[in-house]
Amino acid sequence: MVGVGVPICVECGTHKNQCRCRVVGPTLGFLAFAAAAVVEWPVGAFVYLFRHSRGRRIMSHPAAVVYPSVSSALPI
Numbered sequence: 001m002v003g004v005g006v007p008i009c010v011e012c013g014t015h016k017n018q019c020r021c022r023v024v025g026p027t028l029g030f031l032a033f034a035a036a037a038v039v040e041w042p043v044g045a046f047v048y049l050f051r052h053s054r055g056r057r058i059m060s061h062p063a064a065v066v067y068p069s070v071s072s073a074l075p076i
Contacts, residue, residue, distance in 0.1 A: 011071075022076060029071030036062040 009026035041059055048055025 024076040025071045025074035029067045032070040033067040036066045
């Protein structure tokens with residue numbers, strides 16, 4: 001039987017908390033990134049056909065805005 005697991009992201013070497021390792025913020029950031037990418041990448045690809053710069057901006061939104069904001073919101 002094959003199980004589906006939740007990806008766990010670990011970021012060590014940061015000075016944002018006492019133990020200098022973060023697990024919750026990067027993991028939730030990755031899940032929010034994946035959810036936003038499922039919606040925004042197909043829309044961005046369609047918009048790219050007509051307006052190249054706007055399509056690129058839509059497709060880069062999950063990586064440039066969603067992941068950093070969610071990841072940095074939780075210092076753990």
